[in-house]
Each structure stands twice: as structure tokens, then as C-alpha cells.
Amino acid sequence: MPLRAKVASSVSRTAAALSRAAGRGDGSVIGGWIGLKIDPDLLAHLSAGRAIALVSGTNGKTTTTRLTSAAVGVLGRVATNSFGANMPSGHTSALAKAGSTPYAVLEVDEHYLAQVLESTEPHVVALLNLSRDQLDRAKEVAMMAQLWRAALVRHTNVRVVANADDPLVVWAATPPGDPARGINPPHVTWFSAGQRWHDDSWVCPECGSTIQRSGEQWWCTGCPLRRPEPNWVVEDEGVLDPTGAWHKVSLQLPGKVNLGNAATALAVAAEFGVRPVDAVSRLGIVTSVAGRYAQVDKDGRNIRLLLAKNPASWLEAFDMADEAPTLLSINARDPDGLDTSWLYDVDFAPLRGRQVLITGDRAYDLAVRLDVNDVPFQHVRTFDDALRSVPPGRLEVIANYTAFQDIRAELDRVI
Structure with a gap:
């Protein structure tokens, strides 16, 4: 050079x-x-x-x-x-x-x-x-x-x-x-x-x-x-x-x-x-990709992180997630895009019948969308609150980009 x-x-x-x-x-x-x-x-x-x-x-x-x-x-x-x-x-x-x-x-x-x-x-x-x-x-x-x-x-x-x-x-x-x-x-x-x-x-x-x-x-x-x-x-x-x-x-x-x-x-x-x-x-040697799909054990819960940032990826995330308590986290910071209207292009019906928790900067936007979709939910302010709200076992976490990074930080970025 x-x-x-x-x-x-x-x-x-x-x-x-x-x-x-x-x-x-x-x-x-x-x-x-x-x-x-x-x-x-x-x-x-x-x-x-x-x-x-x-x-x-x-x-x-x-x-x-x-x-x-x-x-x-x-x-x-x-x-x-x-x-x-x-x-x-x-x-x-x-x-x-x-x-x-x-x-x-x-x-x-x-x-x-x-x-x-x-x-x-x-x-x-x-x-x-x-x-x-x-x-x-x-x-x-x-x-x-x-x-x-x-x-x-x-x-x-x-x-x-x-x-x-x-x-x-x-x-x-x-x-x-x-x-x-x-x-x-x-x-x-x-x-x-x-x-x-x-x-x-x-x-x-x-x-x-x-x-x-x-x-x-x-x-x-x-x-x-x-x-x-x-x-x-x-x-x-x-x-x-x-x-x-x-x-x-x-x-x-x-x-x-x-x-x-x-x-x-x-x-x-x-x-x-x-x-x-x-x-x-x-x-087959690939187990996690920048934290995506990683599983972490904490407080008796097996936590799996799934990244979903737009309607198409949320559809795939629902396909991946097990029938288990599920935490949804939505932010609207610069890396995410500031407009959350895309939530109305996502069909949240696959979440019916499971325990759903919501958090993040724009949790209330998500709350309105889930209510329209007839999906019961519980709002939690922190990730630790979410852990305390679910029984021991699997916890699926689906989050958009900065919300995903926030939760990784809560887990000390071990993934």
C-alpha cells in the first residue's frame, strides 16, 4: 500500500x-x-x-x-x-x-x-x-x-x-x-x-x-x-x-x-x-451472532435474545420463539428510526395465549398496538422487573436495535 x-x-x-x-x-x-x-x-x-x-x-x-x-x-x-x-x-x-x-x-x-x-x-x-x-x-x-x-x-x-x-x-x-x-x-x-x-x-x-x-x-x-x-x-x-x-x-x-x-x-x-x-x-459452529439467538441463564431463567427491527423481522422472530413467557422491548432512538407506526404492520396474534411483558422507551406505543390486536400484556419498567415477573424457565426476549443493546448491557454483554 x-x-x-x-x-x-x-x-x-x-x-x-x-x-x-x-x-x-x-x-x-x-x-x-x-x-x-x-x-x-x-x-x-x-x-x-x-x-x-x-x-x-x-x-x-x-x-x-x-x-x-x-x-x-x-x-x-x-x-x-x-x-x-x-x-x-x-x-x-x-x-x-x-x-x-x-x-x-x-x-x-x-x-x-x-x-x-x-x-x-x-x-x-x-x-x-x-x-x-x-x-x-x-x-x-x-x-x-x-x-x-x-x-x-x-x-x-x-x-x-x-x-x-x-x-x-x-x-x-x-x-x-x-x-x-x-x-x-x-x-x-x-x-x-x-x-x-x-x-x-x-x-x-x-x-x-x-x-x-x-x-x-x-x-x-x-x-x-x-x-x-x-x-x-x-x-x-x-x-x-x-x-x-x-x-x-x-x-x-x-x-x-x-x-x-x-x-x-x-x-x-x-x-x-x-x-x-x-x-x-x-x-453448525455458529451459535450466536453479535448477541442474536444467544441464551443466558440468570436467576433461574434461561433468556434468549432475538433481534427484530421491522415488520418482516418480527414475523420471523415469532416463528423462532418458543411458547414461553415473552418480553417485547421497543425504543425509537436514532439507530432504530424515530417512527414507530410500523408496529401496525406487525400481526402480534401469534403471542396470544402466552405471558407477554413490554418495556422500552416506546412501550406505550406497543401497548396500544397489542390492545388493538387483543394480546394481553404487562408493562414492566426494567429488565430485572421482567425477570421477577416470570416463573423459572425460558424467557424469550424480542427487541429492536437499541433495546436489544440495552438488554445486552443488563446482562453485562456476556453474549
Whole structure:
């Protein structure tokens, strides 16, 4: 690297280490921020010479990145932003900290994908899904799909692993022109993991007509855009690869959604030449992802934390949660988005019949929503109050981003 980049990289590592030593955070942002101030091209310099995969989407980025890192790790050391700092400062910090590695797997905020594509020149990009998220400040999903598509058009040499079940993702991964000709472009590998949340993809992004669905199939009623034939498919408790071979996937992470994340990880790893039979066993070593899914025993309760930040992810969280007392925590701080109206897009009916507790800065917003949904609840002011309110045994905790971090702090960040 140029001398300026070497200095910037060294300062980045030092700043991150000082942040961790001072207990001010994990250093995954501040180090990269300072490094980029010294050398604005530092991310590009650190990316040079590495085979890089980028993972982007509204939901599942952090988990899929962790699983993909494990799978690609068959080949050698992998640099990754394992704490979920998914903007350029986080990528820069992760690569500087890792030193020289042949591979990198980076989670990328969907709004920054175009910028990070330019800086890193990746080998492969994984596109997971698009759904509404923080609409008080974030772009509408159709606009996000347009930005992705425009970025990928400028990088036709990049391999793309994309979700065949999401019409917005399929359109974004398809080159402009006749959708009928572009539905199976040679540089795209399709995976199918199912799509439970449909409320952001009823309108065709190509022509504006209605999207129709029948089982796993979907198609536009006004143009040739339709679900492509997937190369990787979740089937039963495993994954079918492009050769038709079935691989059993044994995960320590809950829910069918994580089986889909595992399928994506196998598809991305295959783009690096990793055989599924070699990668699949490594997926089972992942037990917790930045605190997500972790289980902690405290005061006779087995506490499991689930992160849910928008309607689509709350739907998946209900699928993962056991029939047990459940604590819901909602904040509306800057990282969460300030608008909580999205709560009315979540169907809380699956929680009926279990003990439900609520807390967080915006617990009263949640209280009104649960009352409308006929879900009885108890308001508690603190996490310790919640523990005292439930019997010994399992306690499921579902929280949005800063509420999740607050509860991790209550548990002394042991997860």
C-alpha cells in the first residue's frame, strides 16, 4: 500500500484498540472513521488483493455474513465485520484489524452497497431481500431496488447471488431491458429460501402491474417478470445444490429463516470454489451472532435474545420463539428510526395465549398496538422487573436495535 494508506491503517487499528480498552465500544466504527479521514481511499487500498464477498439486504445480513465467513473459512483466513458495523467505516476497520487475509466477507448496509462496490471491487455480491425499514429516514423499497440495479449495471463482472423469491431483488439483479431475456443472466445465481413477508412486493417494479402468487411461484400480470428457477433451494432440513445433491444443514440457530441464510452462505462460498460438502459442517459452529439467538441463564431463567427491527423481522422472530413467557422491548432512538407506526404492520396474534411483558422507551406505543390486536400484556419498567415477573424457565426476549443493546448491557454483554 502507499505510505499514507499504511499510516492510516496503523492509526485505525490503534484507535480501535484504544476504544476497546477504554470500554467505549468494540472499535468497529471509530477506527475506520479515523483511517478514512487520513486516507479517503483506505478501503480501496485494504481491499486490493483480497477475494471479497458483500452481503446486503434489509434483514439477515449479519447472520448470513457470519455463516458465509464460516463457510469460506474452509479456504483460509477470512476478514469480516462480525459486529455488524456495515458502513464504509466499519468495513475499513475490519480489514485493517484483520491484516493480510486472502478473503473477506463484509455485511453492507443496503444504502451503501453502490459505494462499497466501487471501493472493494468484490468477487461476489449476495442480495438477500428488500422490505420497509425506518421509513422516517430510509428510502422506499422500490427506490432501493432501483439503486441496486443501477450499481450492478456498472459492475457486470461481479458475480451475484440473489433471492429468487423476492420480486424486488430479482428485478434489481436483472439487467435493464426485456425482463424475459434477462431473467436468467449468466452472472446471477438464484437461491430460494421462501418469503413469508409479501407486503412490500405486490407491485411489479418493472411495469407497475400486480404481482400474483401461487405457492412458491410469483409472476407479474403485466410484463414477463417472474420468479426465476433457483439454483440453490431449501428443502426439508437441508439444501439442494445446483447439481441436485441434498445436504443436511444442522444449525444451532433457530428458525427456518436461518436455514435460508445458510443456503445463501453455501451459494456464496461456492462462488469461491468451496464445495458444499466441505462447507456445511462449518455452519453448525455458529451459535450466536453479535448477541442474536444467544441464551443466558440468570436467576433461574434461561433468556434468549432475538433481534427484530421491522415488520418482516418480527414475523420471523415469532416463528423462532418458543411458547414461553415473552418480553417485547421497543425504543425509537436514532439507530432504530424515530417512527414507530410500523408496529401496525406487525400481526402480534401469534403471542396470544402466552405471558407477554413490554418495556422500552416506546412501550406505550406497543401497548396500544397489542390492545388493538387483543394480546394481553404487562408493562414492566426494567429488565430485572421482567425477570421477577416470570416463573423459572425460558424467557424469550424480542427487541429492536437499541433495546436489544440495552438488554445486552443488563446482562453485562456476556453474549
